[in-house]
Amino acid sequence: MSKKASSERSSANAVRFAELRRWLRVNTSTPGRRWQIALAVVVVAAAVAGLASWVWRPDPPRQREYVDAKACLLTDEKGILSEPARTVWSAMKDASVQTLVRVQYLQVAGAQTAENAEPYLNTLTVARCGMIVAAGPAQIDAVVRNAEKHLDIQFVTVNGGGPAANVRALDAAAPGKLREELRQRLADLADTAS
Missing domain, CATH: 3.40.50.2300 (Response regulator)
Known part of the structure; x- marks a missing residue:
């Protein structure tokens, strides 16, 4: 890959990152918008945690526990x-x-x-x-x-x-x-x- 293609790709990424920062700055500076974003982050985190605990929950025991007889x-x-x-x-x-x-x-x-x-x-x-x-x-x-x-x-x-x-x-x-x-x-x- 040439230096020109590499520099174009990094400059495209820098532009995207700058647009994202600008969008977040504009949207987070709107009154009440920070609370909405914080609430969305909490809801997504809770959903991910709930899904993870459901996926990795232990299976119920399948064997019988016999008495000593x-x-x-x-x-x-x-x-x-x-x-x-x-x-x-x-x-x-x-x-x-x-x-x-x-x-x-x-x-x-x-x-x-x-x-x-x-x-x-x-x-x-x-x-x-x-x-x-x-x-x-x-x-x-x-x-x-x-x-x-x-x-x-x-x-x-x-x-x-x-x-x-x-x-x-x-x-x-x-x-x-x-x-x-x-x-x-x-x-x-x-x-x-x-």
Whole structure:
């Protein structure tokens, strides 16, 4: 770029700046005009601040804040895909939303015997599950054999059970009653954790 073009551009900018200063001097010297300009500046600043605070506001939390309690489901090798585990898991998830008790499940792999299910049951007891629901014959047998060793844990068996004081047997043939009973058990668990 040549010196001539550069000097023309700077002189054009100087002229524009001089016109702006002249306009501001004329308009600000008019009585009441300074207040109008000050008010306009304040309104624009408030609008910019409001827009900035709206744009950069923090998002509301999206996760649930659970109570310090956990209910666990022990299933057979099919997990939550077969009955009665599917119905029980659905009821536990719904109750978890209402009570804010965390829920999880663990499926027993391998032979479906009480002996094979016991290590899985012990995993849930060590994982601090306040309530363990057993769905499946081998899982129920493992609970019946071990419930008296863990009196601080509530056990629920679906379609079977035993005589221990901390074991409650539920029938999957009445899904409405099963859902309500599990919701109540999780609510009690949440109350004891609070």
